[in-house]
Amino acid sequence: MSVDQVPDQMRASVLTGVKELAVELVPTPPVADDEVLVEVAAVGVCGSDTHYFRHGRIGDFVVTGPLILGHELSGRIVAVGADVPDARIGERVAVEPQKNCRRCRECRAGHYNLCPNMEFFATPPIDGAFAQYCVIRTEFAHALPDSISDEAAALLEPLSVAITTMRKAGVTPGSSILIAGAGPIGIICAQTARAFGAAEIIVTDLVPERRERALSFGATKVIDPAAVDIAAAGLDVHAFVDASGSARAVFDGIRAVRPAGTAVLVGLGNPEMTLPIEHIQNLEITVTGIFRYTDTWPAAIHLVASGQVDLDALVTGRFDLEHAAEALEADLDPASLKAVVYPR
Known part of the structure; x- marks a missing residue:
């Protein structure tokens, strides 16, 4: 359709208060x-969607008015702006859900994920994608091969987090890596570490079902951190990735890193933690975090299209807009990995 044929209103699941959603015409x-x-x-x-749903805020990002959640998405281009070729209409795309300013110091340096003026989907006050339509700058609508499903295309967003993590961790063929947490990001990180060539992929989690699942998604070994002292287990890994947000997991995981290794903090936990500073200093451990991603969708599309990462297998629940609240609570089930909402 052309822009002048776009419907004036669309259906959307709108967060109107803590644990309050309503399907509205917007x-x-x-x-x-x-x-x-x-x-x-x-x-x-x-x-992050579940956190806004349950608590109305994440750190300094506070929901102060109606908000449409959802930032992991795929779809089809149905209309284009004046500067975009009409040939894009009809393309299946995965959306990189952000809009940077292009002008600030970080954008000009190529670190657009750190743009202080970033407008990111489903981060107050920017609406997300639990809706029939969304708009995105043309360069952030990434064309897809037919071999990638709509569900897998939506999950290229968390895969992009994992790709950024592996790049930061310096994972190369033959590397060893320890991943704390076997939730969605931990599982995707395990798959991505395998795709990057890691030879040893150790995953820790307190939940037996999650540890068992990690073995089918790339982990070469799983450990119960309640039964094993991770810091004293002699793991001696090149890299540690925290996908749990647990202060204890972060402390012990850093202690498991070999000299000149790297620790990457991905999970959202306490804003302040105690770190093993002597270990970091004496062994010259690099400790860093990640904040979203930069230029990862081409790599993500390749990893899925080539079969090196399986995102379809992560989907454990499917919901329509009317049941978006159930999708946002699905993570309470240890058997759940990824819930997907279908706004059509």
Whole structure:
């Protein structure tokens, strides 16, 4: 359809209060000259979505008005802005759900994920994708091969987190890596570490079902951190990734890193933690975090299209807009990995 044929309103699941969602008719977002209108096909539920749903805030990001959640998405381009070729209409795409300013110091340095003026889907006050349509700048609508399903395409977003993590961790063929947490990000990190060539992929989790599941998604070994002292187990890994947010997991995981190794903090936990500073200093451990991603979708598409990462197998629940609240609570089941919402 052309821009002038876009419906004025669309259905959306709107967060109206803590644990309060309503399916409403809301204005369809206007399409700027450099943007495309995407008819949303599938939206993965992220931990940040559940946090806003349950608590109304994440740190300094506070929900102060109605908000549409969801930032892991795929869809089809149905209209384009004046500066975008009409040939894009009809393309299946995975959406990189952010809009940077292009002008600040970080953007000009190529670190657009750190843009202080970033508008990121489903981060107050920017609406997300639990809706029939969304708009995104054309360069952040990544064309997909037919071999990638709508569900897998939506999950290219958390895969992008894992790709950024592996790049930061310096994972190369033959590396050893310890991953704390076998939730969605930990499992995707395990698969991605395998795709990057890691020879030893150790995953820790307190839940037996999650440890067992990690073995089918790339882990070469799993450990119960309640039964084994991770810091004293002699793991001696090249890299540690925390996907749990647990202060104890972070402390012990850093202690398991060999000299000149790297620790990457991905999980959301306490804003302040105690770290093993002597170990970090004496062994010259690099400790860093990640914040979203930069230029990862091409790599993510390749990893899925080539069969090196299986995202379809992560989907454990499917919900329509009317049952989005159930999707946001699905993580309470230890057997759940990824819930997907279908706004059509």
